[in-house]
Amino acid sequence: MRFRLSSLVNEFELIRTHFQRDPLDPSVVLGVGDDAAIVSQLSDYETVISVDSVVAGRHVPQICPPDGFAARLLGRGLSDLAAMGADPKYVLLSLTLPTFEPGWVDHFADRFHKLCVRFGLDLVGGDTSRGPLSAHITVIGHVPKGSAISRSGLRSGDDLWVFGSDLGGARAYLDVLDGLESNHEVWAERYWRPEPQLVAGLSLRGMASAMIDISDGLCQDLFHLLDNSVGSATVKLQSNLIPFCDDLVDRFGLEKALEYALTGGDDYCLLASIPPGLEVPGCGRRIGMVVKGESARILLDGKPLPSKWQLGWDHSR
Amino acid sequence: MRFRLSSLVNEFELIRTHFQRDPLDPSVVLGVGDDAAIVSQLSDYETVISVDSVVAGRHVPQICPPDGFAARLLGRGLSDLAAMGADPKYVLLSLTLPTFEPGWVDHFADRFHKLCVRFGLDLVGGDTSRGPLSAHITVIGHVPKGSAISRSGLRSGDDLWVFGSDLGGARAYLDVLDGLESNHEVWAERYWRPEPQLVAGLSLRGMASAMIDISDGLCQDLFHLLDNSVGSATVKLQSNLIPFCDDLVDRFGLEKALEYALTGGDDYCLLASIPPGLEVPGCGRRIGMVVKGESARILLDGKPLPSKWQLGWDHSR
CATH class of the missing domain: 3.90.650.10 (PurM-like C-terminal domain)
Structure with missing residues (x-):
């Protein structure tokens, strides 16, 4: 997966500085910087995947502190993995910014990476574009085969x-x-x-x-x-x-x-x-x-x- | 993965009608409708993942035909998999709509599903919200271990x-x-x-x-x-x-x-x-x-x- 070229000021530099990191986990074969990311798979595990968005003016106020934006974004996604009983592994970020404000992006990326480290997530790809402030993340985790907890199965007596x-x-x-x-x-x-x-x-x-x-x-x-x-x-x-x-x-x-x-x-x-x-x-x-x-x-x-x-x-x- | 509740008119109905389909591939253990999707993994394969966005007013005109929007969105994502030599398997869709126009969504979903069938993709999750027209897709494919083609390796003589x-x-x-x-x-x-x-x-x-x-x-x-x-x-x-x-x-x-x-x-x-x-x-x-x-x-x-x-x-x- 890659971050695409856009007209954001200095976007390649932004990506290299703010979003490219050495992988935490050896299962990441190829991370940010190519057409797509490559990850290796554990046998006997199933992959659990969720996508979530945070749109300014809807999920957060139109004027939004970057660290809160990052925390709500990852919190929403990781909560979906938690609800399946899954272990977080990888995340991909699609970020849309109205303008390139280095300070905002700096703080956003800083909080985003700190939370990734805390939760054992590798950022393996993304996309940036210009537009109204919003972000969409894909979180990927795994569970031992057959052990995910779904919404089905509630029964009287529980x-x-x-x-x-x-x-x-x-x-x-x-x-x-x-x-x-x-x-x-x-x-x-x-x-x-x-x-x-x-x-x-x-x-x-x-x-x-x-x-x-x-x-x-x-x-x-x-x-x-x-x-x-x-x-x-x-x-x-x-x-x-x-x-x-x-x-x-x-x-x-x-x-x-x-x-x-x-x-x-x-x-x-x-x-x-x-x-x-x-x-x-x-x-x-x-x-x-x-x-x-x-x-x-x-x-x-x-x-x-x-x-x-x-x-x-x-x-x- | 799930589609979340939003204030879009009749969103649950929209999702059931437009986006929930029986999986094409038996590797989909749990598709649209839970907190996250579950897919099973093939041993000896690696997973290839890319995320792409189409933002109205940027990647397409602000007023955009729904079938063209769907085709450009999937085309962008699948082209990343093609560039790695990967086989497409799953897609997740995060869709942001300014208003709920049944006709627009109907045509968008119709083209989206036709292309999914054509390319052998299962839609396994998504998110919808209200906001400026944009869509973000995560495409997931696989390659036999070690056979993905990266951007590295061009050499003189080629x-x-x-x-x-x-x-x-x-x-x-x-x-x-x-x-x-x-x-x-x-x-x-x-x-x-x-x-x-x-x-x-x-x-x-x-x-x-x-x-x-x-x-x-x-x-x-x-x-x-x-x-x-x-x-x-x-x-x-x-x-x-x-x-x-x-x-x-x-x-x-x-x-x-x-x-x-x-x-x-x-x-x-x-x-x-x-x-x-x-x-x-x-x-x-x-x-x-x-x-x-x-x-x-x-x-x-x-x-x-x-x-x-x-x-x-x-x-x-």
Whole structure:
């Protein structure tokens, strides 16, 4: 894979300086700088692949700090791998910039590479072009054959678990961006530095019957698990078990805090259905249980959800 | 890999109807519709990966026919695989649309899928969001271990070959778009339906010492081969051997035709350096030879290139 020539000022120099690195992993046969990248494959493993975008004005504000842009981009992609129980291996970056601002690109690339090193990712290719600010990444990981955790398999009798904390924090930060609330450090962290739950994901191989990452809101993503469940099922959630983000209940009251935690997107926690009696990793919180299907498919403290909560989070607001 | 929820009207329906298909290949363990796709790996093969973008207003006109958009997008990506001698296997699509226009998406998806079937590609994942019209694809192919053709290895004594015809046609079509020329069917074809040279690419495994696809202009891409050559080398091109696009010399005269053929981008032919005496596939044209390095690195009919030709094609014009 290559970065293509474009009219960005000094693009070859930009790529060499900012994006070309020695591979971390010997499986990278050929990295950035050719028509395509070449990676070697491990037998007995399957490849897991996801693509995600961050578009300014939609997934982040139009004027966006470069380090936050990089962290949200990689966080979104890696959260998908975490939700499959996959180990991250490679990433490809397609970056569209309105103008070439060396300082912005410098900070973006710096954060991007630091996160790559932290998560064991090799940047093996990309593309740059001029246009409205957006970035698209392809993340590639692997799992031992047959061990990936899909959205299918939730069954009545399972417990429902969340891995990762601070539900609703990213949603609350949108109120800060809109000038409706004063800033809160933890909310800003949730929004600008989503933490992909890779370790939890790996530890749930062979344990979770179904898993998804919470990116469109817990309720909306839970519906995806229910749509793919084994037999008709209903989930009973308990509000006192929800791992709210700091300060959410104090600042908004319980009802709005629940709405933010259960419908706000971008928390990038994992939501897993796990048969009872297993030794679940300590970072998880049991938030409810799955029972045989009833008329309402999600019950909160025994009552159906407000209907507007079922629509999921609209990233464009 | 999944397509994410967005505020596009009826996006889940759109994805189910337009983008979810039964896999062509049994190596696809899990396709569109989960957090990530899963594919199984062939031992003794290496994976070849490239990402490419098509941004409206930059790579195509702001108002763009959906079938041409799809064909240029896949053509760009597949041409990278062709340049490595790789077999296409999977594609992921990240699509950003300003509004949801069912007719546009319908035609885009229709052309996209037809081309996928034609080239043996499985669409295994994607992402949709709202924003300025652009699309980013990740193409994944494979090659028997060690048989990929990189940009490195051109050496003096090799011949220089082009695979694919109609050089300069896509550049000439830009003059049509600008209202400077009346339309010419072949130029429009070159621009809107670039033909990735996959068969030629495969047949050159074990034969080409170096290869690149011509996307930024023949001279510019030739410099990349020279930058990666074994020892210092100069290429001698012969203008009478250049496979011009139809009508180019008649309409513009030889000098401008040469400029368009040698510097215009987007032809997506292959440029390969091949040791003499080999039985080169019939679709190739020998356009010159590689000699020991001299002061000028590319000579056209014995003379150095005009200096402005060496800058390469600016896709943003």
